[in-house]
Amino acid sequence: MSSRKHLTLSEVKRLLLAARYGTDPERDCCLIWMCFIHGCRVSEINSWKLADIDLNGGNIYIHRLKNGFSTIHPLYANERSALSTWLETRKSYRGADSDWLFLSRKGNRLSRQRIYALIRDCSIRAGLEVEAHPHMLRHACGFALADKGMDTRLIQDYLGHRNIQHTVLYTASNARRFREIW
Template sequence: MTNRKHLTPSEVERLLEAARRGKNPERDYCLIWMCFIHGCRVSEISTWRLSDIDMEEGNVFVHRLKNGFSTVHPLYARERKALREWLEVRKTYRGADSEWLFLSNRGKNMTRQRIYWLIRNYSAAAKLEINAHPHMLRHGCGFALADRGIDTRLIQDYLGHKNIQHTVLYTASNAKRFKEVW
């Protein structure tokens, strides 16, 4: 096992494939993808409400915790598809009339503990060489953005960091940033 604190995009894909084979594939796939693509903390995604999603405008309001900057992120095509699939299945869940985006089988919002449990189980099912947990999706987002050459300040805003020192972690260890220096 490695001490790495993030998932790579290919590991996230393997996690998503495992979720597609799970008992709640639409919900779990959507939850994992959105957690990764928006760099959410588990407590942020577990408290998303239907009202945070605007499918018409193609936006999601991300309530950042830990005194972070809350922002509006665009919904990308892949997640819009995943959201549509989940929202259709969600209608059949107990508690479908509730405000929570991600419902448990009991009709309540999913707890942090349940999301941790899901990620751990999907990590094992995907045969990842790392014991994944939800925060690794957030870090994976930061590293993936840095790998794409996204400006550190933009990553800071995207992840809701107030202190740039929390963001530099993603760019400082990125060897790709030196590729075009010469």
Template sequence: YIHRLKKGFSTTHPLLNKEVQALKNWLSIRTSYPHAESEWVFLSRKGNPLSRQQFYHIISTSGGNAGLSLEIHPHMLRHSCGFALANMGIDTRLIQDYLGHRNIRHTVWYTASNAGRFYGIWDRARGRQRHAVL
């Protein structure tokens, strides 16, 4: 699990096995870094905590190296998570809680742009109707 605290709002998220393995791999690599015993997960080559600016640079450079046509920034990782959850049909309130949004209006943005969410809606509704008890 990973614990997140933002503006006094705390959430705890489970990590997937792949994510746990990636973190373990990274922590074994970083043993060669100065200050490897630091509580910070990501360190600079000098062993200091990775700054917000350094992280921004890494993400935007990686987007450019991948040939993406738009400028990538770290917050896009969060947006992609919200859109992915919405596209999987996850309940909007659950997405709100997962992302730590206090206001549901910030979460609805992820679901509003997904026209595919309406695909098969009448078939699903009719299926439930057939099984309804009168």
């Protein structure tokens, strides 16, 4: 197993494909996709409540931990679809009247440990070279934004970093920034 600390975009896609064949595909696909798209820490995503999501307005409130900047992110088309599918399936879960977005089969808030286990299991089913964990999706988000040519300050704001030194990692090691030099 590699000691790499992030997933590539193709690995995230493989992780999502593997999640489709798990026991809770609607929940797991939604969780993985949203964790990646918003660069969430595991404790941020398992703390989401239904009230944090405005499907009509197309926004989600991201409450950052570790003294990070909390903000509102847009909900993108693919994630809106995954979220709508999950919310419909969620109605059949025990505890569906709960405020938590992601529920376990027992009706409780999905625990950090369970999120780690489901992402690890999906990475094994996907045949990834790394044993994935939730923080790798946060780093994957940062690297994907850098690959898209996003400015370091924008990535900093998007991930909620107070110190830009935590963000430079994504842009400093990005080969794409050198493509137009010559």
